Ligand SMILES: Cc1ncc(COP(=O)(O)O)c(C=O)c1O
């Protein structure tokens with residue numbers, strides 16, 4: 247049985263100093279009714295807690311660590327960079343190099359701006375869309391999470407879903423009023439809205455593969471509809487690829503589904519595990535950003551040389567060996583196929599959804615196409631599955647409204663071990679049916 251004595255004590259102490267003992271709500275494990283292990287180190291596919299428990303990690307820092315934890319090459323680049331100073335607040339060669347690499351993966355990003363978090367990227371992209379179009383309204387989809395800026399904390403998924411607060415107190419009514427929400431994957435609702443008030447809408451922002459209500463792929467025609475209505479009505483299409491960029495495919499969802507957005511937001515993998523994110527897109531639009539244009543956006547630590555070094559090292563490895571994307575996807579397919587077979591073997595209603603190297607096991611026998619579908623899944627089965635896995639060294643996201651991720655360090659032996667533990671968990675659940 248898992249011993250978490252030191253973590254329990256650490257959590258008690260942390261709660262005296264930080265709300266809920268954490269610096270981001272989902273880490274608190276409240277949604278699974280237990281306390282989190284405190285992590286002391288990570289390497290490859292594994293993380294270790296302060297009680298010396300080892301876990302095969304499918305959270306991977308919520309997505310960034312596609313190369314596994316502490317990739318030797320990324321660490322070596324950082325060790326080389328740190329003695330040169332940790333921040334200058336001035337231009338560096340590294341930033342242009344990173345911009346070129348991002349453009350090589352995603353040609354739609356003709357110009358970019360570096361920021362520190364996905365939240366900043368989406369918030370800034372919206373400002374650009376509003377400034378460029380001269381309109382205030384934006385459209386987002388229920389269950390899509392785009393970070394915690396005011397305009398976007400409306401019917402968001404991820405941590406808000408598990409805490410049962412679709413909207414956060416503190417978001418001014420006037421701000422929220424300009425955010426229109428529609429069900430994900432509902433092209434008819436999008437068309438109806440744009441037929442009605444399309445000419446007043448600045449942008450649609452979407453997770454082109456949703457990851458924050460669990461992994462929910464776009465149905466055929468959905469992204470095409472978004473592209474079509476935005477073009478027709480002079481609104482911008484913003485792909486939030488903070489999670490699915492470099493996961494759905496080497497060029498993100500836009501490459502996989504062959505849709506060119508006007509603006510794209512990246513985070514997670516693009517910083518290789520350091521605080522770095524990006525927004526960018528069409529030159530004509532991005533030229534409106536200060537100082538070349540009037541739309542203001544700035545940041546003391548933006549383009550931080552250490553974060554950029556980490557991102558550059560990560561993207562360089564991915565660029566040098568693009569087979570990594572296929573290897574990671576193949577491992578994810580093997581895991582997902584195994585999970586499906588085991589759920590069927592034990593008659594546990596379950597659906598495994600995957601795009602590239604992100605996946606979610608939903609406890610339902612239907613496919614999950616939107617937030618309502620995700621919310622209808624069996625929470626008790628999720629909790630049983632989660633706890634059995636955690637206590638046997640398999641670390642999944644502690645919430646049914648999240649995606650899990652696979653890295654290049656997850657080899658056959660890890661997948662086999664994961665499936666062996668999953669089998670015990672499915673059997674346990676099946677005994678309760
Ligand atoms: C799709 C998506 N957009 C935006 C964000 C916000 O990024 P960050 O947590 O870096 O602010 C996240 C994750 O949190 C995300 O998954």
Ligand SMILES: N[C@H](C=O)CCC(=O)O
Pocket residue numbers: 270271272273308391404405458489648
């Ligand atoms: N789903 C979120 C990001 O993708 C999880 C990270 C967080 O909220 O801390």
